[in-house]
Amino acid sequence: MQIKNAVALVTGANGGIGQYYVEALLTAGASRIYAGARNPKSLDAIAATDPQRIIPISLDIIDEKSVIAAAAKCSDVNLLINNAGIGLLKGFISATDLTSARSEMEVNYFGTLNMCRAFAPVLQANGGGAIVNMLSILAKVNLPMNASYCASKAAALLMTQGIRAELAAQGTLVIGVMPGTVDTEASKHFPPPKVAPEIVAQTALQAVIDEIEDVYPGEQAMQMAAQLLQDPKALEKAMAAMLPN
Template identity: 60%
Template sequence: MNISGSVALITGANGGIGSIFVQELLKLDVSKIYACARDVSKLNQLVALDSHRVIPVELNVVNAEAVARVAKDCSDVSLLINNAGTSLNQGLIAAADLEAARLEMELNYFGVLSMCRAFAPVLKAQGGGAIVNILSLLGKINLPFSGSYSASKAAAFSMTQGIRAELMGQGTLVIGVMPGTVNTELAKDWPDPKVEPTEVVKDTLQAVIDGQEDVFPGEQAQQIASQLLTDPKGVEKYLGNFLPGLSLAGL
């Protein structure tokens, strides 16, 4: 896909990764960016980068009516970047209740699915375009410390594969991005190594250009992805040592 001249929409644009997407897409000469956030006041600095090309959009991806409205209003999108997500660092059995699991699944899975469903016909009208789903390496292997988050990302990974198959006929490229720990505010208390948001974004946008479907940004993600091919049970047993309530030091 030729990113230059395209129209992009980014959910969670005010976050650590989302804001970098806006900056890098401007460098690649897109014609317009719809920068989405639940609170558009948090987008002021991004809009100031280029008020003609960066359009702030209020959007909560778990609100079906809001998603439908944005899809109707932003009918020229050719690159959809589903970046909005959350991690509440809860176990599956150890959690006091199901609240964290429900919230993570609602945003990380149903929110992404809702956006893909709403924008599939929009992308078809633009000749196919591309969908980028920001997933996680933990969608491939569960980290019990953040077990319900891992499960939500696993669901989103499987969903990405299914959407890829369904939209192949209309020529839509569907990309799953699976970084390890990203150096953002969300992961400030997590140990190194961490991949920088800029590396995640640059690798992702290069994948859009190259037509690459699976992206593992950063050394940590690449190493564990490789280990999962050769010794999946070994990786599972290792990560199984990091239980809810324990320190992640040494991960």
């Protein structure tokens, strides 16, 4: 699949990595980009960069009615980028209750699943296309200071694999993007190394072109992926030192 002339939808397009996906799609020549956010007004600045190609839409991925409405409105999409997500920096036991864990699962797992289910027939009607799910290398190893986030991304990783299997027959490529720490406002308190969000977006789009199903943007993610193959227990123990406050 080529990005040039593609019609894409980016969830969580109003901040973090989302705006960089929109910019990367513009640069790569996408013909139309639906930029989704719960508050479309938050997309005014990025939409103004190319109002002919960037179309803001109201989209709350945990609201099934909102997702179904988006699928009806964006019926020409052949590239779905599930970027919306949250991380609340909570442990499993140290958290005061399950509110944060439920919220992360609701957005990162069920919200992404909502989008995949709603847009699978849209992609099929448009020739198959591709789904890009923004995950994390923490889908494969737990960071205790952000423990329940890791669990939600692990669930999303297995969901990505299952959806990949189910949609193979309709020709839909399903990609899991697993960066390490991304240099955004949300990670400002995390130590380096960090990967630039524009690199994450560019790497993910290149994976669509090259049909690479699992991609690890940045040096940190690639090193951790290698460690998980060589000595996963050693990496688990190293991460275990980073406990929640």
